[in-house]
Amino acid sequence: MAGPAMPNVPTRRNVKVLTDAIATLESGTGVSAMFLTKRYGAFTIEGAAFISASVKTLTVGGRSIEQNLKPHKSLQALQADAVTDDSAAEPVIPGDAADAPATPVVQHGDLVTARFVDPAYGPFTVTGVSVASEVSDVVLVGGWFLSQAGSNAPRLVSVEVLAESGTHEYPLPPRIASFGDDAEGATEY
DSSP states (O other), rough: OOOOOOOOOSSOHHHHHHHHHHHOOOOOOOOEEEEETTTTEEEEEEEEEEEOOOTEEEEEETOOOOEEEEEOTEEEEEEEEEOTTTOOOOOOOOOTTTOOOOOOOOOOOEEEEEEETTTTTTEEEEEEEEBBSSSSSSEEEEEEEEETEEOOOEEEEEEEEEEOOTOOSOOOOOBOOOTTTTTTOOOOO
16 A cells, blocks of 8 residues: 555664753754554654643643653654744634635544644644544544544644545554543543
């Protein structure tokens, strides 16, 4: 199956290289961070790294990059000084359908890139395999809601389907069957 692909997930993450990269980061630096989780598979977040006021760690798109200056266990790769686009449009608000640009319907397993704007995290992009939930009618990428019951998430600016499910080589995470104590939390939209 040929098709577009995200950068390859390292077969073994280099903790020393990640630790050194984290040590040089300053709040506001543009980064591209690849994560690997059981629930959302491999995904990349590009945006500005900020020190979270609540958890006191560097985050990008609301996801921790480090804990006590050590790479977060889900962090696989980190590139500093990534170009970030601070000119993102305002989020699409459900109910403004006449003014909103048409967005594609995203299905479970599609490889997507989605642009978000969040008041706390600024503009950022998440690229990964979309995951649908059996619990509620939502579709997510990297923990961020793309849609619920067919309506775009409020912080979603745009989404592009890079490859439909079955036409790319990325592993397909299972559908979300529960939101419980054992689950990675989804990021509120």
